[in-house]
Amino acid sequence: xxxxxxxxxxxxxxxxxxxxxxxxxxxxxxxxxxxxxxxxxxxxxxxxxxxxxxxxxxxxxxxxxxxxxxxxxxxxxxxxxxxxxxxxxxxxxxxxxxxxxxxxxxxxxxxxxxxxxxxxxxxxxxxxxxxxxxxxxxxxxxxxxxxxxxxxxxxxxxxxxxxxxxxxxxxxxxxxxxxxxxxxxxxxxxxxxxxxxxxxxxxxxxxxxxxxxxxxxxxxxxxxxxxxxxxxxxxxxxxxxxxxxxxxxxxxxxxxxxxxxxxxxxxxxxxxxxxxxxxxxxxxxxxxxxxxxxxxxxxxxxxxxxxxxxxxxxxxxxxxxxxxxxxxxxxxxxxxxxxxxxxxxxxxxxxxxxxxxxxxxxxxxxxxxxxxxxxxxxxxxxxxxxxxxxxxxxxxxxxxxxxxxxxxxxxxxxxxxxxxxxxxxxxxxxxxxxxxxxxxxxxxxxxxx
Numbered sequence: 001x002x003x004x005x006x007x008x009x010x011x012x013x014x015x016x017x018x019x020x021x022x023x024x025x026x027x028x029x030x031x032x033x034x035x036x037x038x039x040x041x042x043x044x045x046x047x048x049x050x051x052x053x054x055x056x057x058x059x060x061x062x063x064x065x066x067x068x069x070x071x072x073x074x075x076x077x078x079x080x081x082x083x084x085x086x087x088x089x090x091x092x093x094x095x096x097x098x099x100x101x102x103x104x105x106x107x108x109x110x111x112x113x114x115x116x117x118x119x120x121x122x123x124x125x126x127x128x129x130x131x132x133x134x135x136x137x138x139x140x141x142x143x144x145x146x147x148x149x150x151x152x153x154x155x156x157x158x159x160x161x162x163x164x165x166x167x168x169x170x171x172x173x174x175x176x177x178x179x180x181x182x183x184x185x186x187x188x189x190x191x192x193x194x195x196x197x198x199x200x201x202x203x204x205x206x207x208x209x210x211x212x213x214x215x216x217x218x219x220x221x222x223x224x225x226x227x228x229x230x231x232x233x234x235x236x237x238x239x240x241x242x243x244x245x246x247x248x249x250x251x252x253x254x255x256x257x258x259x260x261x262x263x264x265x266x267x268x269x270x271x272x273x274x275x276x277x278x279x280x281x282x283x284x285x286x287x288x289x290x291x292x293x294x295x296x297x298x299x300x301x302x303x304x305x306x307x308x309x310x311x312x313x314x315x316x317x318x319x320x321x322x323x324x325x326x327x328x329x330x331x332x333x334x335x336x337x338x339x340x341x342x343x344x345x346x347x348x349x350x351x352x353x354x355x356x357x358x359x360x361x362x363x364x365x366x367x368x369x370x371x372x373x374x375x376x377x378x379x380x381x382x383x384x385x386x387x388x389x390x391x392x393x394x395x396x397x398x399x400x401x402x403x404x405x406x407x408x409x410x411x412x413x414x415x416x417x418x419x420x421x422x423x424x425x426x427x428x429x430x431x432x433x434x435x436x437x438x439x440x441x442x443x444x445x446x447x448x449x
Contacts (some may be wrong), residue, residue: 003356025065025086025128026152029094029143030160032133037167038226040133041243047127050105050229050253051393052402057136059393061103061129064247065145068102068126072111075124076356083352086128086397098134102126105244105252105391105405107277108360108384109377115418118385119317120246126394127246131159173227175448176414177220182380185213187434193379193387194224194408194430200375202424209307209366209375212381212421213437217413217448221415225251230448240403252386254408255443257331260390261358262401263351267345273307273329274363275299275337276425276436287423290328290335301425306362309369310341311355319346333442350398354392364388364404366419407443413421418444 013271024042037060041048049061066086070078083102092099094185104126112123132143142163144156185193193211200206229241234256240259258273277293280286293299307323315321321343329338356423365388366372376384386405420440422433 020447024089024146025091025100025145025151026144027090027092027094027143028149028152028156028335029092029098029141030156032140032142032160032163034135034140035133035163035166037135038230040163041245042224045152045247047129048243048245049127050226050241051103051127052233052241054238054298055245057134059101059103059132059134061127061132063130064127065100065130065147066128066316068104068149069121069122069124073114075110076108076352078348079124079126080352083126083350083394089197089359090396093140097138098132098143099146100132100143101393101395101400102128102129103244104356105386105402106389107366107386109373112383112385112430115383117250117412117415118383120250121244121252121386121410125246131155133163133438134305135431142177146246152256159400173224173326175228175231176223178323178445178449179218179220181218182216183213184216186199187283189381190434190437192432194424194428194433196379197375197424200425202373206371206375207367208362208423208425209372209378210362210364210377210388210421210423211328211389212384212419212432214387215418215420215441217409217416217418218447219416221449222414222446223411223416225253225411228444228447229253229255229355231445235375235447236443237405239331239407240404241393241407242403243267244386245250250412251410251412252405254405255390256391256403256406256408257336258363258404258406260361260392260402261351261354263349263354265346266345266348269309269316270314270341270343270358272303272310272339272341272361272363272372273336274283274303276334276422276439278439279330279333281295286330286335290330293328293335293337294326298425298427299337302425303339305367305425307339307341309362309367310358314341314343314354317345317347317349317354317357317404318343320344331443334439348398350395351397351400351402355402360388361404363423364406384419388421407440409444416444416448434446
């Protein structure tokens with residue numbers, strides 16, 4: 001699907017992966033010298049994942065030791081039940097940071113069915129990779145996962161030798177070039193959609209709804225997704241980065257700024273990220289945009305709806321909950337209002353329970369959620385797929401971390417489909433909201449040019 005960014009490539013293993021079958025797994029780890037993560041995921045016709053957080057954790061994975069998938073309104077429960085069965089038999093020998101994890105995500109709508117450009121992406125899908133490389137402040141570790149100790153040991157040694165031949169860094173290359181773009185929504189159609197949403201707001205059906213657009217980008221050359229993510233890392237170092245490539249032709253990738261939720265033990269962290277203005281060319285202009293956002297009644301109302309909804313969703317699960325002071329989140333081309341939120345759980349919970357409780361936040365759905373979802377279904381003319389939905393990982397303990405699949409695209413051959421949206425509230429102006437959506441296309445689009 002995507003072109004090589006230079007250097008050696010690692011060919012795919014041919015072992016047939018199990019699919020949704022309970023099985024005992026054995027996991028062995030070994031410390032590594034540093035290695036190019038881009039080279040590890042630079043593979044075709046094999047499942048691959050990449051996950052990187054703003055605080056420095058990076059994980060890449062290849063192959064499938066176990067697969068979990070589900071469809072329908074009970075998909076969160078079904079994934080959690082399958083995970084409990086799969087992880088119950090895991091025997092891990094190595095540091096905790098190198099433990100097996102399940103990587104994947106959910107579609108925005110529970111009735112999602114795979115189809116272009118989302119072929120290979122179920123309504124819920126996770127894989128435990130056969131081979132993992134983890135980089136953190138605790139060092140770099142290689143982990144091999146298999147259904148028996150002999151295979152795990154052999155895989156660990158084979159991959160250790162393979163990775164030793166790779167460079168520590170891989171060139172990120174340049175963008176593939178944009179041949180043409182095609183919108184699913186014209187500006188005239190967008191204006192009609194926003195005005196229809198405003199009528200529902202006036203009637204009191206909804207308070208806020210996030211409407212989105214998609215942009216199909218035809219490329220001059222095939223995209224190198226790992227190279228694109230490396231360029232995004234340099235441009236947006238304080239964002240998440242992810243790559244989810246099932247064993248099909250499509251790859252979902254992005255650099256989202258927003259954490260949906262992270263859980264370790266009884267500690268939960270999330271945030272409200274809503275309200276946007278451009279960056280300025282000079283510090284003074286930058287600060288002026290930020291002050292305009294802080295002082296905007298519309299933006300503050302939109303942001304407050306997100307804070308209130310997250311608090312309402314978490315309070316029934318928490319013994320303590322704290323909402324921090326509002327700050328400005330500055331990215332390369334855009335800045336947002338941000339409010340960190342932390343909680344202590346009152347009982348043992350799986351991170352997927354929190355994901356289900358929080359998705360979709362009003363930052364990507366609306367208020368009230370059910371009516372906003374109905375408005376989105378009635379209005380949008382394309383399949384959101386996994387856009388604006390939870391993407392991340394969880395482990396045997398039910399800990400994990402998820403981002404919101406924003407600033408993202410799905411790549412197939414020489415085409416990338418991008419997605420971006422904007423929150424519509426009572427005094428939204430269609431032209432202003434159109435401009436905001438175009439601004440949100442830029443992080444990925446700029447790296448394709």
